[in-house]
Amino acid sequence: MSMSEKIVQHGIEMEALKLExxxxxxxxxxxxxxxxxxxxxxxxxxxxTGQDNPFDLIESRIKTFESVKGKCKTRGYELNIESIRENVxxxxxxxxxxxxxxxxxxxxGLLEKIPGLxxxxxxxxxxxxxxxxxxxxxxxxxxxxxxxxxxxKLVPIEIQLRSYSMNLWATLEHDLKYKNENPSPxxxxxxKRIAEFLREFDEEAIALRDYHEISESNLESSTSKENAExxxxxx
Numbered sequence: 723m724s725m726s727e728k729i730v731q732h733g734i735e736m737e738a739l740k741l742e743x744x745x746x747x748x749x750x751x752x753x754x755x756x757x758x759x760x761x762x763x764x765x766x767x768x769x770x771t772g773q774d775n776p777f778d779l780i781e782s783r784i785k786t787f788e789s790v791k792g793k794c795k796t797r798g799y800e801l802n803i804e805s806i807r808e809n810v811x812x813x814x815x816x817x818x819x820x821x822x823x824x825x826x827x828x829x830x831g832l833l834e835k836i837p838g839l840x841x842x843x844x845x846x847x848x849x850x851x852x853x854x855x856x857x858x859x860x861x862x863x864x865x866x867x868x869x870x871x872x873x874x875k876l877v878p879i880e881i882q883l884r885s886y887s888m889n890l891w892a893t894l895e896h897d898l899k900y901k902n903e904n905p906s907p908x909x910x911x912x913x914k915r916i917a918e919f920l921r922e923f924d925e926e927a928i929a930l931r932d933y934h935e936i937s938e939s940n941l942e943s944s945t946s947k948e949n950a951e952x953x954x955x956x957x
Contacts, residue, residue, distance in 0.1 A: 742803040743787050750814035751784055753865040753877035757816060758782060760836050768832075776825035776832075778886070781817045785810070811843075811862055812880035822931060823848070823885045823924035826859055830883065833861065840864045840876070848888075854910060855917025856892065858884040887920040 761780060768775045785793075790810055794801050799809045806813075820826055826848060834841055843862030851857045861883070864876040884892065895913055898905055 739801065739803060740787050743790065743806065746803065746807060747784055747787075747813060749867055749869060749875060749877050750879070752867045752869075753879045754782055754784065754814040754816070756865055756867065757814075757839060757863070757879055757881075760839060761816070761818075761833075764832060764836060774828075776820050776822075776828050777818060778821050779817075779819035779889075781819075783815055785813045785815070811878040814877070814879040815882065816879065817882045817884070817889070819889045820883070820885050822928055823888075823921075824928055826883045826885060830859060830861070833881065838866065848884075851917065851921075853914075854895070855914040856895070857888045857917065857921070858882050858892065885924050887923050891917055891920055 758780070761777075765775060765777045765780075768777075790806055790813065791801065793799070793810060794805065797809070799805050818829060820829065830844075833839060841861050841863050843860075845860040845862075848857050848859055859882070861881040863879050863881060865879055866874050867877045868874050891913070894916075898909070898913075
């Protein structure tokens, strides 16, 4: 087979794979919609009952075919639909961002109680950050999706949970890698230092929040006492 024939053949194979991937992406999109609805219902329930609402930002996406191809190449996966279904568990992805770092663990506990959201894997990069400083919690889930003729399927979806500072770090680091796939060791070292600084920021933010809540509680208690004394004196 000549080089031009190989190029044509490769193009035909990629187009066929893309069509198969689009079908799989449709299943993933259905799983994404179901999961987002369940998460929004949880958020609304917290708001209606007056409980603390740890949700601050919810984002979602479906990986493009080009993105999945790149991931298969980077990870050394075979480039076929069976391999994609088996190895790429984050075709459908949701990112939840909180103001405070301790809200992340609260959310994990709440998500574990959602019916139909089957959490099969948990990676805690907050307790043990990656060597480069990356922090987040990744939940690997399987969601039952009705696919018509084929009945129901369990479709994987990944949920990432992180604080605002962690999300800022990840956004900057991703942007740098997009512009330069092989940053210098000095740049990598700087990103790790930034991650350490932001972790301290997260801890200080919790301390400030708790101090504010205690101060407000004491003020309310003091005001109530003064009001009570005023009423007694008026009698």
